[in-house]
Amino acid sequence: MRIVYLGKAYEEPLPLSYAEKPIPDKGIQGARLMLKEANQAGGFVGHSFELTEAIVPLDADVVAKAKEVLAGGDRFIIADLEPADLLAVADLPEAKDAVIMNIRSSATALRQEQCRSNVFHVIPDYAMRADALAQYLIWKKWPRWFVIRRDSPQDQDYLAQVKRSAGRFGGKVVDEKLYDLPPGARNLDSGFQQVQAQIPMETEGAPDHDVVWVINSDDDFGDYLLYRTTSPRPVVGTQGLQAIAWDKSYTESGAMHFQNAIPRIAHRAPVERDYTAWLGFRALADSAMKSGKTTPQEVKAYMLSDAFKLEGFKGQAMSFRTWDHQMRQPIVLGGGTRVPVSTSPQEGFLHPTNVTDTLGFDKPETKCKFK
Numbered sequence: 081m082r083i084v085y086l087g088k089a090y091e092e093p094l095p096l097s098y099a100e101k102p103i104p105d106k107g108i109q110g111a112r113l114m115l116k117e118a119n120q121a122g123g124f125v126g127h128s129f130e131l132t133e134a135i136v137p138l139d140a141d142v143v144a145k146a147k148e149v150l151a152g153g154d155r156f157i158i159a160d161l162e163p164a165d166l167l168a169v170a171d172l173p174e175a176k177d178a179v180i181m182n183i184r185s186s187a188t189a190l191r192q193e194q195c196r197s198n199v200f201h202v203i204p205d206y207a208m209r210a211d212a213l214a215q216y217l218i219w220k221k222w223p224r225w226f227v228i229r230r231d232s233p234q235d236q237d238y239l240a241q242v243k244r245s246a247g248r249f250g251g252k253v254v255d256e257k258l259y260d261l262p263p264g265a266r267n268l269d270s271g272f273q274q275v276q277a278q279i280p281m282e283t284e285g286a287p288d289h290d291v292v293w294v295i296n297s298d299d300d301f302g303d304y305l306l307y308r309t310t311s312p313r314p315v316v317g318t319q320g321l322q323a324i325a326w327d328k329s330y331t332e333s334g335a336m337h338f339q340n341a342i343p344r345i346a347h348r349a350p351v352e353r354d355y356t357a358w359l360g361f362r363a364l365a366d367s368a369m370k371s372g373k374t375t376p377q378e379v380k381a382y383m384l385s386d387a388f389k390l391e392g393f394k395g396q397a398m399s400f401r402t403w404d405h406q407m408r409q410p411i412v413l414g415g416g417t418r419v420p421v422s423t424s425p426q427e428g429f430l431h432p433t434n435v436t437d438t439l440g441f442d443k444p445e446t447k448c449k450f451k
Contacts, residue, residue, distance in 0.1 A: 081127065081374050083364060084149050085111050085357070086169070087135040087160030087184075088142045093299045101348075107160045107183060108133060109346040110358035113338075118365040127369050131361075135160070143168045150174040155376040158360050160353070163187045163194075170196040171451075179376050179383075181360035183353060188237055191404040192441065195448035200383065200405045202360040203352070204325055206234075206241040208440035212323035212411035212424035213293075213316050214245035215438070219426045222290035222314070227256040228282065228305070229295035238295045238318070249429075254287040263300035279308035286310075293317045306416070315416075322415030323424065326355035330412050330420050335393040359392050359407070363400075366390060395423075401437070404448040408436040 085108055094102060115131040122128055132154065136145050142161065146169040149157070155178045159166055163185050170180055175198060182190065182201045190196075191205050204212075217223065227242060229235050239256070246253050261278060283292065283305070292309055294317040296302035302319030314321065328349045331339065338358070342350035363383060368374050371382040382388055389397035390407075398409045414420040429438045441447075 081156065081365070081368050082130045082132060082154050083111075083115075083156045083158060083361060084132045084134055084154045085158045085160065086142065086146060086149065088140070088162075088165060089135060089138045090162060091138065093297075096299055096301075096303050103348065103351060105346060106351050107158075107353040107357040108135070109342055110350070110354035110356070111158055111361050113341050113345055113354075114358045114361035114365065118361065122365070122369060125369055127365075129365055143172070146172060147174060150178065155179060156364050156379070157181065158183055158357055159199075160184045160357070163190055166190065166199070167194060167196070170199050177376050179364065179380050181363065183356040183360045186237075187234070188241060191406045192447040195404055195450055197405075197450035198380075200360075200363070200400055200407070202325075202363070202407050203356045204323070204409070204411055205406060205440060206238045207244065208406070208411060209323035210238065210241035210245040211248065211439045212413065213321070214242070214249045214251055215424050215426040215429050216413055216422050217291055217316070218249045218251060219428065223251045224254050224287075224289045225251055225291050225293045226283070226286040226289035226313075227253055227293045227295060228259050229256065230298060230300075231258055232297050234297035235295045238297070242293060242295070242317075253293075254289050257282065257286070259296070259301055261301070263298075275304050276308060279304050280310045284310040289313065291316055292320075294319050303416075320416045321413055321421055323411045323413055324352050324415050325359075325409065325411065326350065326352045327412045327414035327420055329414055329418055330393075332420075332423075333393045333395040338393060355392075359390070359398075362392070363388075363390055363407075396436075398436075401443070403443045403446045404441060406440060408434060408439070410436060411439060 118129045136142050142165050157180045159180050159182050178198050180199045186205045188205045188207050292313050292315045294302040296318050305315045367379045367382045384402050394410045411424045413422045425435045425438045431437050
């Protein structure tokens with residue numbers, strides 16, 4: 081069984097802190113790890129796996145690369161792609177019978193109005209992330225949220241899902257503020273003094289609130305909010321306490337295996353995309369080994385069946401929602417802490433069939449009509 085890792089060398093935000101090094105190999109290291117593990121397991125049942133790495137430069141045409149991959153007969157793709165490129169690849173006539181695992185984009189529309197029948201989403205979308213944090217904040221009885229944000233498409237998407245979560249669980253966005261100061265004060269000798277003066281002014285006019293919810297996908301100011309707000313309030317969102325598929329401090333349910341394995345091959349700590357790439361590869365490999373089938377149609381059918389139960393160090397088996405192909409999974413609340421704070425779904429949030437379906441769009445809410 082051949083699996084292709086299809087990606088593009090997009091420009092990614094530099095870390096806000098100079099203490100952090102840029103990571104140029106997010107994702108692919110998780111796929112490399114799973115290749116090794118899949119072949120170890122597959123050897124016992126007569127299966128073997130190959131991984132082709134097809135990562136194009138920033139100025140290259142990833143759709144042309146996808147056509148080349150598909151022309152070679154490959155139909156199992158781990159897609160490390162932004163939304164426009166993902167849809168362009170998925171909509172290729174040659175990709176109609178492919179199985180494409182989205183490990184990168186959290187764009188909600190990819191699971192809703194822009195859903196595709198040949199795309200499966202391993203990474204949580206913004207709706208799942210917002211719901212995971214909202215459940216915890218409601219459980220803590222912190223229902224009043226002051227949102228401060230940038231205005232990128234990702235930030236607008238996340239903002240819409242925060243407002244949706246407030247309506248679902250009884251929270252309230254008391255106000256929202258567009259943060260429009262330029263980044264880069266840290267580059268000046270007086271940078272921290274400037275930030276220390278600026279951030280209180282940006283938050284002092286907010287109505288009474290329990291939590292500051294920051295939405296800053298470009299990671300150019302969000303961490304400045306911690307300990308600098310006018311009122312002493314927790315910070316959650318894209319910085320501070322974050323809702324993520326994987327956190328480097330997470331150790332439950334056998335997670336130390338992954339935490340130790342990635343540094344051995346990547347010489348760094350794992351990040352979320354390493355985990356989603358590993359999980360996407362594992363979904364394909366497990367489906368082939370457990371079903372005994374390796375055609376795209378048969379693997380896809382197995383992944384959508386009740387028999388598919390994927391282990392991924394989350395304490396419960398994970399599966400794909402049939403109505404939008406989003407993987408249902410617990411979400412770790414961490415990111416800005418040395419230990420995880422919690423895991424959602426939270427206790428007390430109930431569902432008639434699967435409690436993880438309280439995170440994100442449930443079947444009655446979906447806008448997905450597969451193309």
